[in-house]
Amino acid sequence: MAKNTHDVIVIGAGHNGLTAASYMAKAGLDVVVLEKNEWIGGAAVSRELYPGWKYSNCSYVCSLLRPEIMRDLELYKYGLQIIPYEGSATMMRNGDYYAHYHDHDMTINSIRRHSHKDAEAYERYSRDVLRQCKIIKPLLKMTPPDLTSFKPKDLFGALEFAKHFAAKDELGGLGEKEIYDTIRFYTMSIRDYLDEYFESDITKAHLAGSAIIGTALGPCSPGSAYVLLHHYMGEVDGSVGAWGYSRGGMGSITKAMTGCLNAHGGEVKPDNEVVNVITKNGRAIGVATKKGDEYYAKKIVSNLDVKRTFLKITEESSLPGEFVERVKNFKIRGSSGKLNIALDGLPEFPCIPEGDPGGGGDMHFTETIEEMEGAYDDWKRGEWSRNPYVDMCIPSKSDPTMAAPGKHYMSVFIQYVPFNLANGGWNEERKQEFGRHIVDCIAEFSPNFKDLINHYEVRTPLELDNEVGLTEGNIFQGELTMDQLMFNRPVPGYAQYRTPLKNMYMCSSSTHPGGGVMGAPGANAAREVLIDMNIPQTGNYY
Amino acid sequence: MNRDLRFTALKKTPFHSRTSLASRTNKYYNWNGFTVPTEYSTTELEYTAARNGTSVMDLTPMCKYMINGSDANKFVDYLVTRDLSQMEDNTVAYIIWCNEDGKVMDDGTIFKFSNTKFMLCCAVKIYNWLHDSAEGFDVSFEDATDTTAALAIQGPTSCSTLKNYGADDLELLKPFGMKQYNINGYDVLISRTGFTGDLGYELWTDPANAENMWDSIMEAGKELKIRPFGMHALEMTRIEAGFIQTNTDFMAAEDSLRPVRMRSPYEIGMGWLVHLNKESYFVGKRALKKEKETGNSERCLVGLDIDGDKPAVGSVIYNEKKEDIGIVTAAMWSPTMKRNVALASLKRPYGIKIKENIFAEIYHPEELEYRKIWAKCKVVKRQFFSPERRNKVPADLYE
Numbered sequence: 055m056a057k058n059t060h061d062v063i064v065i066g067a068g069h070n071g072l073t074a075a076s077y078m079a080k081a082g083l084d085v086v087v088l089e090k091n092e093w094i095g096g097a098a099v100s101r102e103l104y105p106g107w108k109y110s111n112c113s114y115v116c117s118l119l120r121p122e123i124m125r126d127l128e129l130y131k132y133g134l135q136i137i138p139y140e141g142s143a144t145m146m147r148n149g150d151y152y153a154h155y156h157d158h159d160m161t162i163n164s165i166r167r168h169s170h171k172d173a174e175a176y177e178r179y180s181r182d183v184l185r186q187c188k189i190i191k192p193l194l195k196m197t198p199p200d201l202t203s204f205k206p207k208d209l210f211g212a213l214e215f216a217k218h219f220a221a222k223d224e225l226g227g228l229g230e231k232e233i234y235d236t237i238r239f240y241t242m243s244i245r246d247y248l249d250e251y252f253e254s255d256i257t258k259a260h261l262a263g264s265a266i267i268g269t270a271l272g273p274c275s276p277g278s279a280y281v282l283l284h285h286y287m288g289e290v291d292g293s294v295g296a297w298g299y300s301r302g303g304m305g306s307i308t309k310a311m312t313g314c315l316n317a318h319g320g321e322v323k324p325d326n327e328v329v330n331v332i333t334k335n336g337r338a339i340g341v342a343t344k345k346g347d348e349y350y351a352k353k354i355v356s357n358l359d360v361k362r363t364f365l366k367i368t369e370e371s372s373l374p375g376e377f378v379e380r381v382k383n384f385k386i387r388g389s390s391g392k393l394n395i396a397l398d399g400l401p402e403f404p405c406i407p408e409g410d411p412g413g414g415g416d417m418h419f420t421e422t423i424e425e426m427e428g429a430y431d432d433w434k435r436g437e438w439s440r441n442p443y444v445d446m447c448i449p450s451k452s453d454p455t456m457a458a459p460g461k462h463y464m465s466v467f468i469q470y471v472p473f474n475l476a477n478g479g480w481n482e483e484r485k486q487e488f489g490r491h492i493v494d495c496i497a498e499f500s501p502n503f504k505d506l507i508n509h510y511e512v513r514t515p516l517e518l519d520n521e522v523g524l525t526e527g528n529i530f531q532g533e534l535t536m537d538q539l540m541f542n543r544p545v546p547g548y549a550q551y552r553t554p555l556k557n558m559y560m561c562s563s564s565t566h567p568g569g570g571v572m573g574a575p576g577a578n579a580a581r582e583v584l585i586d587m588n589i590p591q592t593g594n595y596y
Numbered sequence: 597m598n599r600d601l602r603f604t605a606l607k608k609t610p611f612h613s614r615t616s617l618a619s620r621t622n623k624y625y626n627w628n629g630f631t632v633p634t635e636y637s638t639t640e641l642e643y644t645a646a647r648n649g650t651s652v653m654d655l656t657p658m659c660k661y662m663i664n665g666s667d668a669n670k671f672v673d674y675l676v677t678r679d680l681s682q683m684e685d686n687t688v689a690y691i692i693w694c695n696e697d698g699k700v701m702d703d704g705t706i707f708k709f710s711n712t713k714f715m716l717c718c719a720v721k722i723y724n725w726l727h728d729s730a731e732g733f734d735v736s737f738e739d740a741t742d743t744t745a746a747l748a749i750q751g752p753t754s755c756s757t758l759k760n761y762g763a764d765d766l767e768l769l770k771p772f773g774m775k776q777y778n779i780n781g782y783d784v785l786i787s788r789t790g791f792t793g794d795l796g797y798e799l800w801t802d803p804a805n806a807e808n809m810w811d812s813i814m815e816a817g818k819e820l821k822i823r824p825f826g827m828h829a830l831e832m833t834r835i836e837a838g839f840i841q842t843n844t845d846f847m848a849a850e851d852s853l854r855p856v857r858m859r860s861p862y863e864i865g866m867g868w869l870v871h872l873n874k875e876s877y878f879v880g881k882r883a884l885k886k887e888k889e890t891g892n893s894e895r896c897l898v899g900l901d902i903d904g905d906k907p908a909v910g911s912v913i914y915n916e917k918k919e920d921i922g923i924v925t926a927a928m929w930s931p932t933m934k935r936n937v938a939l940a941s942l943k944r945p946y947g948i949k950i951k952e953n954i955f956a957e958i959y960h961p962e963e964l965e966y967r968k969i970w971a972k973c974k975v976v977k978r979q980f981f982s983p984e985r986r987n988k989v990p991a992d993l994y995e
Binding site: 150155157159160164170178185188229231407412 | 602604605607721723724851855
């Protein structure tokens with residue numbers, strides 16, 4: 055039994071764990087990251103499951119990863135390159151399509167084909183959503199204040215939070231109207247929100263997609279409008295709301311982070327699953343791995359979601375009962391599945407004109423919000439959606455490293471897929487049945503699609519839970535609703551990355567500001583650890 | 597190879613075959629979703645055509661809306677701040693409109709055919725705003741942007757050019773008047789309006805007539821120093837004329853991401869277009885009345901006459917204590933007046949009560965280095981250039 059001592063142990067080599075580890079290593083600490091899988095990356099991973107094709111097995115597009123983090127960690131040095139999307143499209147059963155482009159006026163011209171009023175409403179809509187993005191942006195890199203505490207730090211923090219909420223610096227101050235708008239936005243359903251702007255079904259369906267991806271909410275559920283904002287607040291070089299591919303797949307992000315970590319003396323140890331947090335007198339002092347090794351450190355930072363951290367690898371007896379109860383009640387419901395497909399050529403989608411940039415990014419085929427809500431209804435009954443919402447893209451159209459020239463990799467994200475499948479749960483047979491169902495749905499829009507398939511990987515919430523370690527397969531490591539956001543994330547009183555156990559911290563997407571390949575929870579957590587250790591730090595997260 | 601017709605790209609105007617042929621520089625830009633030339637040959641020469649001969653500009657991308665219905669007259673009067681109740685048929689009026697907070701949404705021109713028929717011409721799309729504001733009015737709207745081709749024909753010889761084209765007695769048309777013609781078998785509406793502050797006209801017709809109209813006018817102006825005219829030249833003439841441009845000199849209320857950027861008419865020198873004594877209510881009246889009574893307007897938009905010959909593009913304006921008091925929104929060296937002029941948005945009382953000791957900090961590029969110039973400014977009337985020929989009736993003819 056080996057015994058290892060470090061300054062910091064990070065549990066889980068996902069993007070937040072690696073971000074936190076890199077920041078701490080940069081500050082001079084001896085950091086080790088323990089990862090259960092044989093590969094690195096968590097849900098930001100690229101694996102070659104079929105020779106010659108690289109998949110972005112889980113997350114597949116990048117927008118939310120904070121540019122300050124890319125800059126602080128110099129990720130470009132370690133190979134990170136983001137390729138912006140060209141556009142997006144929703145295909146229609148009547149053979150037509152609806153598209154968005156990089157160019158604002160082209161988008162307006164495109165929407166006008168479906169509704170004159172919607173084309174103009176889109177200007178107002180984009181301004182309003184952009185305004186919300188500007189309001190939320192400064193909050194992303196702040197530790198949420200504890201609103202019940204009277205410590206000067208929290209009082210100032212609350213003031214700072216409120217000040218940013220009124221976004222003095224970004225927006226020059228908000229009026230009453232804008233503050234009302236913000237509060238409404240955070241609590242509305244996306245259907246109600248879009249109804250205030252648009253009249254045509256296709257416009258609404260295309261825009262509503264971002265409000266349901268990854269969440270166990272339907273487009274009519276209150277709170278779904280915020281999920282849209284969560285997908286919009288990213289950027290590609292200042293172009294807010296824009297999405298892009300990570301060159302080489304999403305694994306390039308975690309690979310670059312590992313590069314940064316190594317360059318600063320840190321280390322990732324794959325195939326080392328942490329099974330227990332070792333505590334002593336209410337303090338976390340180390341971890342034990344499945345292999346039987348023990349690691350000791352001054353600080354332990356868990357990148358596992360809050361349920362796994364406190365219900366699986368920490369002794370319940372070492373934690374306050376109320377805290378455990380709150381963690382048990384934390385909403386973390388899986389709702390998404392995925393197909394990664396190796397294609398022998400480029401599938402044709404006759405709905406989209408050849409060469410139209412609308413086909414260069416995400417493609418969909420859900421035409422109304424009602425269809426989307428119907429897909430959600432299936433999920434509530436424990437079934438996968440018969441008529442699912444899909445977010446599919448072919449990164450190899452823009453990225454030459456995913457497959458050989460002329461060959462293509464297609465990523466298909468599917469909403470909704472239950473974790474607890476009705477009538478007996480998931481097994482291999484039903485997983486393949488689900489995969490075939492999705493292939494059939496896509497083939498309706500692409501005559502040559504099936505013939506081109508060399509191989510595909512099917513991922514249900516069960517795989518995301520078992521393999522990646524996302525409880526119930528929830529990609530955000532916890533639902534993004536107001537009761538679980540900001541100072542409520544993951545549980546009230548513990549929103550500052552610290553836990554009831556001294557020297558133990560959280561840095562996963564279960565913490566503020568939440569899921570998506572953003573890195574902000576990791577960077578924020580590293581800052582708190584360094585503050586507690588009195589270690590001076592530099593960079594954008596200080 | 598033919599492209600799928602649904603393939604979305606920026607639109608081409610009905611004049612595109614002609615404007616692209618006339619372009620020697622292939623410099624285009626995106627105006628309201630259309631591809632149009634920024635410059636055909638040399639901006640200076642195009643500018644000079646507008647002050648010397650005839651300049652021709654493709655205006656098609658301007659937003660154009662037809663307003664019809666028994667309440668059209670009442671509706672238009674409700675929409676805009678200016679009192680249009682006495683407006684005569686076949687005339688045009690310059691207008692602005694506000695939202696309910698009294699913040700300016702855009703400026704434009706309104707064409708009155710009769711009490712039941714109007715055309716509104718402007719920069720920012722307002723199809724939805726028209727619908728939203730029309731509650732209770734018997735009125736309908738048609739977006740005529742794509743279905744009306746428009747040309748601006750401006751400059752001292754423009755009247756003669758258009759007379760050669762077939763617009764008989766055009767010299768008798770008064771400024772802001774309009775007249776329906778039938779030329780070469782097509783209906784052409786000609787208004788004595790424009791954005792250059794000079795003698796000039798705007799022509800409105802069916803897109804099917806566009807190429808014929810362009811060719812015929814070019815032919816008609818052949819001996820009258822005619823020249824196509826791009827956006828850059830227009831920018832020069834409009835600054836000289838002191839005309840404001842939405843989203844350049846002020847942010848349209850509906851386009852402002854930052855609420856503090858919204859401006860009232862009083863803050864952009866458009867107070868003269870607000871008729872608070874108009875009997876009926878108009879959008880924004882309550883807020884504007886309050887602003888007028890309390891006098892709490894925060895900014896003003898003024899003309900500046902600046903020392904030296906280096907244009908103050910993007911300059912910050914300071915008082916003598918070097919406190920930041922505003923910003924230049926548009927600036928140029930005027931080739932006609934040989935003056936260094938600018939439009940600037942200033943924090944009151946600067947520009948209203950305090951007109952002296954104002955300075956512009958100009959960064960003038962000089963071969964990879966900037967020369968920092970501290971230039972004295974004088975607050976002057978925004979309308980820098982307004983030649984007599986602009987409003988003369990009958991208009992000047994060259995025969």
